[in-house]
Amino acid sequence: MNQDTTMHPRDLLRQMFLAAVEAAQPARGVPPYLPPAPKGRLVVVGAGKASAAMAQAVEKNWPGPLEGLVVTRYGYAVPCAHVEIVEAAHPLPDAAGLAAAERILERVSGLTADDTVLCLISGGGSALLPLPLPGVTLGDKQAVNRALLKSGATISEINCVRRHLSAIKGGRLAAACYPAKVLTLLISDVPGDNPCDIASGPTVADPTTCADALAIVRRYEIELPQSLREILESGRGESIKPEDPRLAACTTRIIATPRMALEAAAEVAAKAGVTPYILGDAIEGEARDVGKVMAGIALHVVQHGQPFATPCVLLSGGETSVTVRGNGRGGRNVEFLLSLGVVLDGAPRIHAMAGDTDGVDGLEEVAGALLAPDTLARAWAKGIKPMDALQNNDGHGFFGALNDAVITGPTLTNVNDFRAIVILDPARD
The missing domain is CATH 3.40.1480.10 (MOFRL domain)
Incomplete structure (x- = not known):
């Protein structure tokens, strides 16, 4: 010095x-990336520790009507007039997060090509959107999350497993929005800023497979209930892949990075x-x-x-x-x-x-x-x-x-x- x-x-x-x-505050990063006004509705959804602040930044800078729902960590809510803010648990998911994930899927169902979904995603979104595939319980998800977090696995490996046991991650949320346009704004919390690893990529294509997830489980000797192992072994948990036509109208922008x-x-x-x-x-x-x-x-x-x-x-x-x-x-x-x-x-x-x-x-x-x-x-x-x-x-x-x-x-x-x-x-x- x-x-x-x-x-x-x-x-x-x-x-x-x-x-x-x-430098990573949503109030700075969100406004420059807002989409043009759609012919139809603007529906705001999202998840993560920054999602409520991101929604607030949208409301303060959006001139027209909007609606939506985002889920954030307990204690991270901020006031919003048109976007509903739900709080849930992190890093271990809870019933509030599960209910919020179900409601987010309901919000984006039945949209048209004239509508736009603005998806606000930040770190923590994986635990805050714990919607399991059929045959998987919330308790199963909690047990797997707990084991993964203690295993020493990287965040990329952890999120690979999460994507293949989820009904909303790994591009599934974007597929549910079809045929609406989807613009995803991301605040990155992962090494390398790979969009499919940020909150386990609910609106982006996933090139990894159930076989990859199963290999991670074996590598770290994670004990899975038989129902979860069957999902990975059978391929029933396969995520949305890059060539899927339902993702053709999806755009992703990273607005803040490490x-x-x-x-x-x-x-x-x-x-x-x-x-x-x-x-x-x-x-x-x-x-x-x-x-x-x-x-x-x-x-x-x-x-x-x-x-x-x-x-x-x-x-x-x-x-x-x-x-x-x-x-x-x-x-x-x-x-x-x-x-x-x-x-x-x-x-x-x-x-x-x-x-x-x-x-x-x-x-x-x-x-x-x-x-x-x-x-x-x-x-x-x-x-x-x-x-x-x-x-x-x-x-x-x-x-x-x-x-x-x-x-x-x-x-x-x-x-x-x-x-x-x-x-x-x-x-x-």
């Missing part, structure tokens, strides 16, 4: 995170006199392993001035995973941060933050946490053993006990993980 810079690294980290979240969020954070750092380096917006893998790798890079910068000169900040995004072995409170961002801290072992000049841009890391109403050179020392002074916390998957418990948790409340958007490692000049020691 420049010698005349007085901003504390913790303040800089928080400002970068807030800038990342602000890359955009990281670039906004980079601008904040540059203005503070800290050179930003974006290492990637699609980093996956076990959270603790990614933490070890990032710690190695940061230590090399401190010790050798390579590959970057200080002061600098290393920014990255994506979606790591956690194979749950302990009984701690999670989640993946704080697990990354705790692993990073264990390897750094109090190394001077290195400060970091990791958090989920939706404000919820894992199952906790906590976005993430902050790490400083004295974090481990403060933990030891309280009798907290960092490695034990890591082995127990208890990042939230660890950082919460140190008052280093970052709590934002609902951010009304979701572009996945945010990680920032600030490395100061020696003069700032």
Whole structure:
């Protein structure tokens, strides 16, 4: 950090995170992509943690009549005059989400070629649209989701399985809209920004197959009820494929991405006199392993001035995973941060933050946490053993006990993980 810079690294980290979240707000991303007024009806549907805020942005910028229904996470509703907002559970689905999914399909049935469906999709939509295929119960879906989330599978793998057990995902919602035009606006929360992985792609074609889903189940040794296994083995759960004519009038636009969020954070750092380096917006893998790798890079910068000169900040995004072995409170961002801290072992000049841009890391109403050179020392002074916390998957418990948790409340958007490692000049020691 420049010698005349007085901003504390913790303040800089928080400002970068807030800038990342602000860059992905629906109020900024939705208006430029609104469709022309149709001859018939405009029906707004959607799902995800940002869907209610997206619907509000539509209403504020749409000059004509509209109607619709979107489902969002409990606590993420915002006022809308014409689009009904339903709240449901995430990450484990509930009956409210199931009922909302059924009603969304009813809303888009019987439309004509003069009508347009505006579909608003963001991260969290998979759990919020838990409409199972015939022969699958909500309890089955909940059990499979729980097992997948604990397995260490990537989000792409998890959503592949979800698509092939769903009556609304994997392009099925778009097929139900036919012959109406469908415009889908997406806020991406997945590495690579693949539309079929965002909320399991309810309005986009799915090139994956039941055989692919079954291979994932076997790879991670997921126990499936026989009824679900039969759906995959028989091919009865096959999703809508790219050549399906019902998707011919469907258009998809991604309006906010992890890359955009990281670039906004980079601008904040540059203005503070800290050179930003974006290492990637699609980093996956076990959270603790990614933490070890990032710690190695940061230590090399401190010790050798390579590959970057200080002061600098290393920014990255994506979606790591956690194979749950302990009984701690999670989640993946704080697990990354705790692993990073264990390897750094109090190394001077290195400060970091990791958090989920939706404000919820894992199952906790906590976005993430902050790490400083004295974090481990403060933990030891309280009798907290960092490695034990890591082995127990208890990042939230660890950082919460140190008052280093970052709590934002609902951010009304979701572009996945945010990680920032600030490395100061020696003069700032």
